Amino acid sequence: MISGAEIMAECLKNENVQIAFGYPGAAICPFLDYLYRSPIKNVLVREEQNAAHEASGYARASGKPGVCVATSGPGATNLITGIATAYMDSIPLIVITGQVSSELLGRDVFQEADITGACEPFTKHSYLVKSAADLPRIFKEAFHIASTGRPGPVLIDVPVDIQAEEVPEFVYPQKANIIGYKPRTTGHAMQIKKALSAMAEAKRPVLVCGGGVVLAGARDELVAFAQNSGIPVVSTMMGIGVVPMNSPLYLGMIGMHGHKNANRAMHEADLIILCGARVGDRAVSAPEQMGEKATIIHIDIDPAEIGKNVTAHIPIVGDIRLVLRDFIEQSAVSVPKEWIDAVLRYKKEFVPGGEPDNSSGFVEPRSFMRVLSSLMEEDAILTADVGQNQIWAARNFNVKEGRFLTSGGLGTMGYALPAAIGAKLAKPRRQVLCICGDGSFQMAMCELGTLCQNSVNIKIIVMQNDRLGMVKEIQDNKYGSRYAMTLLQGNPDFVKIAEAYGIPAALATSNEEAERLAREMFTSDRAFILVCRVNPDAPTI
Amino acid sequence: MKYTLSILVENQPGVLSKVSGLFSRRGFNIDSLAVGITEDPAISRITIVVNGDEYIVEQVEKQLNKLIPVIKVKVLQPGMFISCELSLIKVNCQTKQRAEIMKIVELMHAQIVDVATTSLTIQLTDNDEHTQTLISLLKPYGIKEIVRAGTLAIEKGPTTARKQNS
Numbered sequence: 001m002i003s004g005a006e007i008m009a010e011c012l013k014n015e016n017v018q019i020a021f022g023y024p025g026a027a028i029c030p031f032l033d034y035l036y037r038s039p040i041k042n043v044l045v046r047e048e049q050n051a052a053h054e055a056s057g058y059a060r061a062s063g064k065p066g067v068c069v070a071t072s073g074p075g076a077t078n079l080i081t082g083i084a085t086a087y088m089d090s091i092p093l094i095v096i097t098g099q100v101s102s103e104l105l106g107r108d109v110f111q112e113a114d115i116t117g118a119c120e121p122f123t124k125h126s127y128l129v130k131s132a133a134d135l136p137r138i139f140k141e142a143f144h145i146a147s148t149g150r151p152g153p154v155l156i157d158v159p160v161d162i163q164a165e166e167v168p169e170f171v172y173p174q175k176a177n178i179i180g181y182k183p184r185t186t187g188h189a190m191q192i193k194k195a196l197s198a199m200a201e202a203k204r205p206v207l208v209c210g211g212g213v214v215l216a217g218a219r220d221e222l223v224a225f226a227q228n229s230g231i232p233v234v235s236t237m238m239g240i241g242v243v244p245m246n247s248p249l250y251l252g253m254i255g256m257h258g259h260k261n262a263n264r265a266m267h268e269a270d271l272i273i274l275c276g277a278r279v280g281d282r283a284v285s286a287p288e289q290m291g292e293k294a295t296i297i298h299i300d301i302d303p304a305e306i307g308k309n310v311t312a313h314i315p316i317v318g319d320i321r322l323v324l325r326d327f328i329e330q331s332a333v334s335v336p337k338e339w340i341d342a343v344l345r346y347k348k349e350f351v352p353g354g355e356p357d358n359s360s361g362f363v364e365p366r367s368f369m370r371v372l373s374s375l376m377e378e379d380a381i382l383t384a385d386v387g388q389n390q391i392w393a394a395r396n397f398n399v400k401e402g403r404f405l406t407s408g409g410l411g412t413m414g415y416a417l418p419a420a421i422g423a424k425l426a427k428p429r430r431q432v433l434c435i436c437g438d439g440s441f442q443m444a445m446c447e448l449g450t451l452c453q454n455s456v457n458i459k460i461i462v463m464q465n466d467r468l469g470m471v472k473e474i475q476d477n478k479y480g481s482r483y484a485m486t487l488l489q490g491n492p493d494f495v496k497i498a499e500a501y502g503i504p505a506a507l508a509t510s511n512e513e514a515e516r517l518a519r520e521m522f523t524s525d526r527a528f529i530l531v532c533r534v535n536p537d538a539p540t541i
Numbered sequence: 542m543k544y545t546l547s548i549l550v551e552n553q554p555g556v557l558s559k560v561s562g563l564f565s566r567r568g569f570n571i572d573s574l575a576v577g578i579t580e581d582p583a584i585s586r587i588t589i590v591v592n593g594d595e596y597i598v599e600q601v602e603k604q605l606n607k608l609i610p611v612i613k614v615k616v617l618q619p620g621m622f623i624s625c626e627l628s629l630i631k632v633n634c635q636t637k638q639r640a641e642i643m644k645i646v647e648l649m650h651a652q653i654v655d656v657a658t659t660s661l662t663i664q665l666t667d668n669d670e671h672t673q674t675l676i677s678l679l680k681p682y683g684i685k686e687i688v689r690a691g692t693l694a695i696e697k698g699p700t701t702a703r704k705q706n707s
Contacts, residue, residue: 180551
């Protein structure tokens with residue numbers, strides 16, 4: 001006989017799960033007991049939301065679904081922001097929650113919450129398990145659903161009595177067979193042909209690289225196609241890092257906070273090839289106008305993305321990696337020289353914002369991001385939080401062979417620190433840098449405990465301006481500089497906070513000092529917190 | 542314009558809420574919804590009538606297809622399907638009015654399913670248009686209560702909404 005809880009741990013072992021992030025409670029104890037006895041590493045977080053973010057950072061760095069665990073009721077509801085964050089950015093997560101005993105469901109007993117119901121809008125799928133015998137099938141399906149097609153979080157809610165229920169044997173299914181779920185991966189041959197002839201005719205084509213390219217593992221294909229065809233590339237925030245930023249035909253990030261030259265190329269293009277980009281409102285403010293000026297080819301694995309925000313002339317449903325391979329094999333595109341010359345000229349005209357000013361007593365954030373990227377290894381992973389720090393990083397950090405992880409869709413503050421911990425645990429040999437603002441850092445500061453407990457060597461930059469800088473900027477522009485709820489009075493001494501955790505830390509008040517301390521930070525084999533004092537009026541762009 | 546969607550789903554708890562939640566989340570109003578088991582007890586059919594334009598229907602169809610327990614979604618083409626709805630109408634009826642109401646019921650091919658001294662309950666299985674006609678004919682007598690089951694629809698001819706290979 002084998003219990004439901006043991007089956008759950010066995011399922012994770014069968015899926016080659018190496019790490020699970022979570023927080024305990026009575027309703028998940030049977031499972032945790034078997035997880036503890038398994039070879040899977042358990043990471044105790046300090047608040048459940050961060051378990052989901054850490055699993056998300058792990059998933060994004062490793063390419064495998066991240067696993068997080070919480071108990072019933074408040075444990076489960078604390079996960080919601082993390083689940084929604086992963087859903088918006090299409091990150092594969094397996095979320096396991098304990099639930100009150102089956103016979104008590106719906107009676108509002110202690111720590112009961114209808115978590116499958118509450119997460120309905122932000123999970124790819126969810127299960128409320130009714131019998132231990134269903135667990136192997138459910139886990140197999142959950143991993144399949146989370147990691148195929150358009151990835152996303154899958155929730156498995158297991159009542160505590162089901163974890164205790166004993167069944168005669170454990171057999172893990174070889175394959176998941178879900179009648180209603182068969183994602184299409186190969187692009188339609190006819191559509192590919194149409195796309196290629198549109199590319200051959202185009203005078204001013206632009207490739208838009210979205211987060212879907214990262215998720216499809218299609219980085220090499222995208223770079224190869226861009227190089228072969230000579231089509232200039234712009235990226236969305238989620239697509240940053242796919243094309244090394246020093247590539248000649250990479251123009252930068254588009255959108256509200258994007259690079260002027262990238263936006264200009266988009267505006268002038270007569271053919272826009274959207275690769276795994278959902279045309280979110282931050283990337284394209286007027287999607288309805290896009291199709292008036294340019295022919296649009298839209299490639300996405302999720303058919304529901306096509307036609308949702310922008311009308312595509314040539315829709316291609318499929319795995320971007322396979323579609324781009326088809327493009328590479330079949331294309332003989334030559335981009336007119338005038339267009340290449342024009343975009344290279346725009347690029348040259350572009351002046352990055354922010355010059356170091358050593359007299360001011362502040363670190364200039366934009367130039368410091370460029371310094372940081374020059375000090376780091378080529379394949380370093382960068383996580384950025386949400387707010388000004390995110391845009392400073394997205395616009396100025398030069399991502400080469402590495403990765404850029406941020407909450408692009410939901411815009412969740414407090415994402416960077418736990419995501420960095422998850423990423424470092426997935427890729428222990430790679431440098432991981434976490435960039436926060438003083439607002440977002442305080443949303444996840446408790447995770448310094450998790451960091452210490454697991455000796456996670458990540459470098460944390462806190463850009464401190466004692467303001468919620470991005471909102472302050474909106475208030476300056478639109479609300480007569482009335483700083484409603486934006487002044488972070490009562491900020492602690494972050495260096496002392498670090499000391500309290502035993503983490504080396506330092507404060508920088510000039511660019512020179514920041515650079516010197518950053519160099520020091522990267523030579524250390526321990527975690528480090530570098531607090532940079534930033535002028536409260538430092539602009540985002 | 543009204544669109545009729547025929548949706549095959551796995552017969553599991555929570556599926557109806559996933560399907561209907563998808564409509565409410567996007568602010569689309571469901572005009573009518575009917576659910577029942579199919580020839581395969583593991584599969585249910587949901588028939589939904591939604592009011593909207595082409596964009597809404599395309600979005601609804603694509604988003605429904607994303608739901609894991611949804612097996613097949615078909616937007617039924619106008620004129621190519623039969624639809625009907627079961628309605629129970631309780632109407633005020635004094636003894637002297639009984640004959641005239643019975644006449645209306647007979648003309649409309651409805652049935653009287655309950656008789657009391659001051660009321661009649663009428664059952665009608667017909668399409669939306671005829672149901673509306675009967676309701677308007679009964680209105681002058683005073684309608685006490687109407688219970689409608691929601692539209693059911695099936696394609697004309699041998700075509701089915703079911704996937705042939707499943």
